[in-house]
Amino acid sequence: MVYGKVITGHIDPIEKKPVVHYMPGSKIFSIATTGCNWLCHPAGAEILLSNGNKKPVEELLPGDSLWSYDIDNGMNIHPNVVTRTGSRLARIWDLRYGARGAGHLFLTAEHPVMTDSGWKSVERVAPGEKILKAWYQNTKDWKRKRPGSIQRAVFNCTKCGESVKGIDNWNRHRGRCYTEGMGMSPEVREHHRQRMISDNPMKDPDVARRAIGSSKERFLRDPNHDWHRNTVSLRTWLHRHPSEGQKRLYALLDQMGLEYDQEYRIQPENRLPDSRVTHIADAAFPDSKLDVEVDGWWHYKHQRTRERDLVRDQTLRANGWQVLRISGRQVYDHPEEVKALIVQHLVAPLMLNKRTWVDVSSVKPTEQLRIVYSFECIPNHNYVGDGIILHNCGYCQNFDISQRRKVEGTDLMPPDVVSLALSHGCQGIAYTYNQPTIFMEFARDIGVEARKNGLINIFVSNGFDTPDTVAMMDDFLDCITVDFKGSAETNFVRKHIGIPDAQPIFQTIQEIKNRGKTHIEITDLIVPEIGDNLDEARKLSRWLYDNLGPDVPVHFLRFHPDYKLMHLPSTPVKTLEEHCRVAREEGLRYVYVGNVPGHPWEHTYCPECRNIAIKRYGFDITGWNLDEKNRCTNCGYQLPIFGQLSSSVSEDRFLPVVN
Known part of the structure; x- marks a missing residue:
């Protein structure tokens, strides 16, 4: 819980929430605290690193490489890179598993856990369900131990006895x-020469790599020894390689705990014109066929070098290699970005492990209110904590607030927040930017004080709330916007939000509706490529019609790339229009396109005569065609709009207050 620390506070239009059918034109004071209602462990929780070691969660640092699974593609294992860490105060839940409940998992209530029925928050896991336990099985320990022991070993020569x-x-x-x-006779020498020509083991890339690698190691130890037959080539190699950039790359890869080959020789079977017979990779992952190159200035400035690199890369790609x-x-300058790029390009398992499903014996809250530690990691959003596969979220346009794990901000008590809102002529307070229920007690106390002073209260929520939280809303809440993403499609919310399904969100909406005290509006963030299914939009629209009625305002919002989904494009406007069309076909009367200023479906249309009742541009109201009872001035139809047009509509409704 965060109380009394406001990380940001802005004056902005009520339409920005978006709320368009409640107190239109109002000026709202929008506030948030730091934090997010996911991802928290008490001190001592062991996080599995990509090298098989474990690290207490409180000691994790940005750049640490974690063990992670590609759950959608055969449970392949890839490293994740930690990008942020932090802490907060929260209540702990105790999940016990195993035959006698000997296994313990201590987490916050909302933390997603991989179960046999998909991702579930800890508080929703039931005894008898199965969770996925994983542990590291390092079959290559002997390789790391061998160098030290073999340098100390004593060998007895059977020929001379030494x-x-x-x-x-x-x-x-x-x-x-x-x-x-x-000694060899000329005939024997010729025989060996012909045998080497016909059956040369150096034609095997792995044999050649090991031979050249051992030659380089010996040359570095003793460059004057008489066993070096290719001294000129080795001295040239020593002069040029590794470059300082390569050394820095190798240091980063070592930090990540990855197994790779330095200056790996690649002999492509299929060569393009002008391609060399052999290409040297600065750092290679042969199993994954990934070649990582560190380019100096000449790779960008020198025309011939650029052309040679182009042929080289095309040849390697034609032979199944990736080139980074x-x-x-x-x-x-950007070591963490480099780590993330390498992680994203690794496509094959680099590690071995064992996994098994274990039975949950009990799940219950404890009385402990403790400091909990959290982190974010890329590019996958799962990891292994205390031996169990866990999850975090991947998209947040306000990630700088929600993922800032340190509790910080301006010290403001509830009366202070209300005073700021009143002093700026606001008609209400919105609790937004991150999930408001993470500071529910703070929001409630502000809201009660705000009501006493004639202000309205608005939640912008993900809807993932408990019945107790919904009951608390009665004390102060006037309006709520519930944000869906990807039309609540099950696979989408499992992968990108970390919950098994959206049923708890529907239950929250139904409970708020049944209590009858709070105005509800719905948004649906349409994410291109991964969350834009029209059939799912139809299912969501049908549920809204059946449970909230035809007059509930529904906003289909345009996605913009942010946080961990920077690789996706913005939502095409045509896609948003198709979603609106589907919603109208299901009987919804007030369907809007969001985040597309100037679009004709920003306006509110009279369902009876189809004239524009409220004209908008972005968050501004530019036309008002309703009478004093919010009836259409053209046909007299009563629109479900609460409140008259605020006089603040003509004021500047954008102003930062708390930064």
Whole structure:
């Protein structure tokens, strides 16, 4: 809970909420606190890192690489990168699992957990359901332990009886001892030469990579040793590689705990014209066929180099490789962005693990009110906490507020907030920008004080509220806008919001409707490519018609790229128009296009004569064709508009107050 800390406060039009059928033209004081009602663990919760180690949640830092699953594509494992961390005060729930309830998972109530029926918040998980437990199985531990032990090992030569300590000394001794006095006739030499031509193991890229890698290692240890047959090439390599940019890239990859190959030789089977036989990748993930290149200034300024890179990249892509080019400046100036790019390009599992479904034995709230720690990660939105697969959210246009995990802001008590609203001539207060129920007690106290002073109260909510929260709204709330996303389609909300379905949101709306004290408006954010299904919009519209009636205002909002969905385009206007058409076909009378200033479906039309009753441009009212009882001046039809046009409509209704 956040109380008495306002992170932002703005004067803006009531139409911006959007609310268009309640107190039109009003000037509203919109406030928010920091925080979000997702993603919180008490201190000590162990988060699984991508390298198989664990780290307490309170010690996570931006840039840490986490273990994450691509749940929609065969549960492949990819690293996630932490981008933000923070903390707040919250009540703890205790979820126990396993045969005797020995497993404990301590979380906040709204935290999504992967169950056998999809994502569910902890408070909605029931005993008997199954949750997905995962743990790291590192089958390559011996590879990390082997170098140290093998350098200390003692080898006994069966030829001369000498004992030699360390693998490097043993290789030198064996090379001299076992070949001493050996000679080859010209015939034998020719036989070996022909055999190497016909069956050269170096034609195998893996063999060649290991051989060249060992040559480089030996050359770095002792460049003057007589075993080097390609001294000129090795000295050239030592002079040029690795570059400072490569070293920085390798350091980042090591921080992420990824297994990769430095200066990996790629011999494409299918070569394009002008392509080389062999290409060297600065850093390669052979299993995923990902080549990561760090480009210096000459890759951008030198025409011949650019042309050569183009042929190289086309050749590798024709052979199934991905090529990720990163500038040297990016590696130094934007390391977190580079990590995220690499994570996004990895397409194959890099780690091994075990997973199993375990039974939930009990779920209950505790009396503990503790500091909880949270974080955001990209590009996937799930991770493993205390051995259980968990989830966070991916889209938030106000992420700088909602994901700012530190409780901060201007100290304002409820009377202070009301005084600010009154001093600026506002008609009401809106609790918005993030989910208002995370500061429900603060909002209630402000709202009660506001009502005493003749102000209205508005919630802009995701609707994911408990019955107790809805009951508290009766004390002060006048109006609520409930925001759907992707028309509440089940797969969309599971993947992008982290809840199993939207049923709790529908229950909240139904409960508010039944209590009959709060004006309701509905928005639906239409997200292109992933949340713009017309059939789902029809289902949502039908439910709204059946449960709220034909007069409920419905706004189809245009999506704009933000936060973790920057790769998606803005919603095409035609798509919004198709959604509006579907809603009207289902009987809804007041359907609006949002976030498209100047669109004709911003206006309110009289259902009887189809004349414009309220004309708008963006958030401004530019025409009013209703009488004193909100009847159409053309035909006399009574429109369901609460309140007369406010005198504030002609004022400047945009003003920052608390920053």
